[in-house]
């Protein structure tokens with residue numbers, strides 16, 4: 001029997017999370033190199049329509065894993081359901097997107113199966129018949145090659161954007177879909193989730209901004225935000241920030257860029273004193289041009305910047321404001 | 330409310346990190362601090378205790394230097410500390426770290442365990458959830474608010490893209506705390522003095538080893554990220570850099 005790879009796609013409220021296509025693209029690439037069989041699962045209550053949507057991709061099979069207890073999402077129900085499913089349909093590798101939901105249940109599921117999850121993976125290597133996965137460490141300052149030891153299954157979660165959704169290949173014919181009803185007793189579910197909500201109305205829509213000046217912790221003090229504001233004004237752009245700035249209350253939450261804030265794609269993103277943690281980068285890497293000013297030459301933000309300035313922002317921003325004003329006449 | 334807070338000592342945010350010769354780990358001669366979300370977890374535990382009374386216990390697994398994060402926590406108001414002390418704790422995967430912690434607290438009876446949602450060095454984002462599974466407790470992740478309720482607690486979970494969700498969780502439970510849940514306090518001089526007399530229990534690797542097994546994931550190699558973009562570095566005095574930047578804004582990026 002050949003080894004097999006299982007992709008667990010993510011759905012929420014009956015809709016497929018688009019990042020699942022990225023995981024399918026990753027799985028297809030690994031399957032092509034290893035020759036292993038590739039299957040996918042959709043997990044939920046009444047999600048057959050999503051299973052058929054997934055089945056359009058080049059996959060050997062799609063499982064529709066069903067239980068009424070799977071809606072709404074709880075880590076207890078998902079773990080119980082997938083534990084039962086994997087007992088019936090063992091897999092060597094289980095691939096998932098590194099979403100908040102996956103972070104919430106995968107460590108539990110892996111532990112329940114006495115195995116491990118390699119989390120937040122950005123790529124893989126297949127060398128000499130061995131698979132290693134690459135993941136960032138030390139907030140993106142280093143990358144590690146990580147290998148798996150043990151019986152398996154090995155769970156792997158992929159960081160957003162590591163693989164391209166549009167690379168997920170369609171199949172010649174739809175993959176067969178098998179419905180698997182799992183038995184999740186109501187008593188295993190201990191948490192009671194309430195409705196999902198959004199905190200406040202957004203006052204600014206950064207997604208529409210053409211120029212964004214964004215400040216990070218390098219700005220040091222609340223009163224220095226004014227300096228960044230002056231630069232934004234001179235450029236005719238919007239002010240944005242990394243998460244710690246909004247956590248401190250120096251700027252309102254709706255100016256936060258990143259995985260838990262807004263995703264922006266301006267013509268220019270000017271990052272002042274931002275280190276470039278992945279949760280920030282996912283929110284702004286779609287910018288057409290990125291300028292980063294940071295005093296640390298090794299800051300990860302420089303990996304995605306078009307133009308980099310290694311230096312003290314307090315020395316560079318004031319003359320920059322003057323030059324911009326001059327240029328604008 | 331008896332709360333355990335797990336605090337990891339990690340390299341300081343601004344520290345320049347260098348690889349060791351084998352390329353398997355960083356050189357350890359850097360300055361360290363408490364992992365950021367763990368500091369928020371401690372603050373939250375202290376606030377809950379102020380509201381509901383009880384006890385706050387802090388725990389770290391790491392070498393002798395890691396005691397510093399426990400001392401700081403005691404100075405801020407934690408009641409006592411547990412130090413799983415040894416160099417061997419640095420190289421554990423999340424499963425083993427959680428098992429070591431579980432073994433060290435087996436005679437305790439906590440209502441709540443707080444961890445940070447993620448460590449700044451390994452970034453597994455798993456230790457708290459694994460610990461909950463080992464203990465057989467429910468858990469909730471990425472927590473931004475906690476309130477005592479009739480049946481246990483009601484927490485506010487952060488979801489992606491600005492969404493949130495309240496979840497009712499029975500006790501005992503493990504929560505992984507997100508940075509920004511509260512405002513951190515500073516230690517006072519009196520606090521620092523009092524900390525010296527607060528109990529600190531040491532646990533050796535030998536005492537918990539029987540609960541561990543070989544790591545299931547192994548770092549084969551650690552290296553600098555490959556640059557994916559052709560980044561242009563501008564150099565010179567600030568005034569020159571400002572001029573060069575404006576050139577680019579005008580002619581290349583066409584935003585002026």
Ligand SMILES: Cc1cc2nc3c(=O)[nH]c(=O)nc-3n(C[C@H](O)[C@H](O)[C@H](O)COP(=O)(O)OP(=O)(O)OC[C@H]3O[C@@H](n4cnc5c(N)ncnc54)[C@H](O)[C@@H]3O)c2cc1C
Pocket residue numbers: 215216217218219241242243244245256257258259260261262272273274275276277278279280283293294295296299311312313314342343446447471
């Ligand atoms: C689940 C989760 C969700 C998250 N969501 C988000 C999110 O949506 N958005 C987000 O931004 N973060 C998010 N984060 C946090 C993220 O991991 C980082 O902690 C955060 O982005 C760091 O912000 P920063 O770059 O401003 O601060 P730091 O990492 O502290 O970096 C400050 C930088 O400023 C530089 N600097 C200091 N002084 C100067 C100076 N004088 N001149 C020039 N440079 C200077 C330093 O070299 C350093 O690189 C999230 C984290 C998690 C775990």
Ligand SMILES: Nc1ncnc2c1ncn2[C@@H]1O[C@H](COP(=O)(O)O)[C@@H](O)[C@H]1O
Pocket residue numbers: 335336337338364366367388389390391418423426443444445446447448449451452453454455456457
């Ligand atoms: N060695 C350790 N000592 C104390 N707490 C730890 C240790 N490792 C991890 N933790 C806790 O687990 C959280 C998540 O870590 P991680 O799973 O490595 O991302 C951290 O924020 C800490 O609260």
